[in-house]
Amino acid sequence: MNKLTANPLLTLILICIVIRSSLLITLNCQFIDLEFCSSSTCVQQCKAVNFIITKPNQTVTKIFTNIPKIEEIKVLKMHDQIIHHLPTSLENFFPELNVLQIWSCGLxxxxxxDLKVFENLNELSVSGNEIEVLPSDLFSQNSKLTKIDFSRNNLKHIGFNLLTQIDSLYFADFYQNFCISDGSRSRKTDLIKNLRKSCKPTQEMLIEDLTTLNEEVKMMKNELKACEKVHRSRRCGDDDRGRIVGLDSLFPSIFATKATYYEVNLDRVEQIHANTKFEDWSGLKARKVNKTRSLNGDIYFYKDFGDEVIVKIEASIKRGGVYQMLPYRIPEKPLCKFYMDEEYFYKELAENSDFPKDVKTGCPLKAGKYSWRSVIFNLDSIPRALIVSGDYSGDFIHILDGEEILRMRFFASVVAA
Incomplete structure (x- = not known):
């Protein structure tokens, strides 16, 4: 029996060392100064040679170069190499990087x-690669970008907010892609509109983007109203007005991708927390009748409930065995306002419980027992594009004087097609 067989711990350590060493790489950096020159100086550049990256999370630990001051390099060129994933730790060697070029490398x-570590990045060019998806937050930490080039890739899905985060952008090239062939001659507002129409995000991306997009429209509309109220002019924010029209007209095209059919199966309901000095919902259960589960049982209010109580709703979807919170949610609202605004929610309650039929006259809700009888909430008020198959949980929360006094959790599975 050899030493490795006799010592499993030693074997494990050696395996880890081998795996770790396979992720550590050296960048051969060829010095060039033929471009990016002014009348007096040339910007130092590094051109990668014999560079191969085939695994994610490979780390550059050493630079082999004849450049005397590598930390002063402003331009990194990687042309016709094999780079399937951007390696980590490049920023440790190129802290002042302004230009990053990755051409025809199979990225x-x-x-x-990948990009947030390059705080001074002005130009990103990744032409001729195999990129299919660009998330909305790609450039959220790169506010100095002025030029981007994604030409000759295989782009299919792009986050709605990809370009809205770069105010300094004046050049963008998306020619010869799967979903779009547009670029530098287009105005930024037109390009954003074309990207949103032609390169729709995946449903998971859409869930993350839509709340931000909706808030963007609301904010611009409020700013325009404020301007026009002060100046009594229709000339306030002409660009924003055109953008609002573009976004408003975009929503139908977003929802055209909606599920044509969905089925919601309520699994169970749990009272996670309750301050029983104020209320108790522990009697509420999910019961199955004729293949349909509905909410049944008694809840108790031990005080009158009005707008001093805040209602909050959170939703999560199960991914990889863990529930992850979704960004799409109903904002916190005073209780009476919540029931008036979310009419679909209250209508179902009023028809199948002891809640007052008219919330406008019946709120504040009086202290007492309220019985629920076969209450079923549907999803008709939620944009269908947000409904994807999966296991969901939803938390219904009451807050009083900054303290959470109730948290009910509803579990359901959704089948959408």
Whole structure:
């Protein structure tokens, strides 16, 4: 029996060392100064040679170069190499990087984590690669970008907010892609509109983007109203007005991708927390009648409930065995306002419980027992594009004087097609 067989721990350590060493790489950096020159100086550049990256999370630990001051390099060129993923730790060697070029290298993806380390990046050019998806937050940490080039990739899905985060952008090239062939001659507002129409995000991306997009429209509309109220002029924010029209007209095209059919199966309901000095919902259960589960049981209010109580709703979807909170949610609202605004929610309650039929006259809700009888909430008020198959949980929360006094959790599975 050899030493490795006799010592499993030693074997494990050696395996880890081998795996770790396979992720550590050296960048051969060829010095060039033929471009990016002014009348007096030339910007130092590094051109990668014999560079091969085939695994994610490979780390550059050493630079082999004849450049005397590598930390002063402003331009990194990687042309016709094999780079399927951007390696980590490049920023440790190129802290002042302004220009990053990755041309015809087989690059498959880019993420916010890849780019956020280059705070001074002005130009990103990744032409001739294999990128299919660009998330909305890709440039959220790169506010100095002025030029981007994604020409000759295989782009299919692009986050709605990809370009809205770069105010300084004046050049963008998306020619010869799967979903779009547009670029530098287009105005930024027109390009954003074309990207949103032609390169629709995946449903998971859409869930993350839509709340931000909706808030963007609301904010611009409020700013225009405020301007026009002060100046009594229709000339306030002409660009924003055109953009609002573009976004408003975009919503139908977003929802055209909606599920044509969905089925919601309520699994169970749990009272996670309750301050029984104020209320108790522990009697509420999900019961099955004729293949349909509905909410049944008694809840108790031990005080009158009005707008001093805040209602909050959170939703999560199960991914990889863990429930992850979704960004799409109903904002916190005073209780009476919540029931008036979310009419679909209250209508179902009023028809199948002891709640007052008219919330406008019946709120504040009086202290007492309220019985629920076969209450079933549908999803008709939620944009169908947000409904994807999966396991969901939803938390219904009451807050009083900043303290959470109730948290009910509803579990359901959704089948959408």
């Amino acid at each position: 498959r993806s880019l993420s916010q984590n």
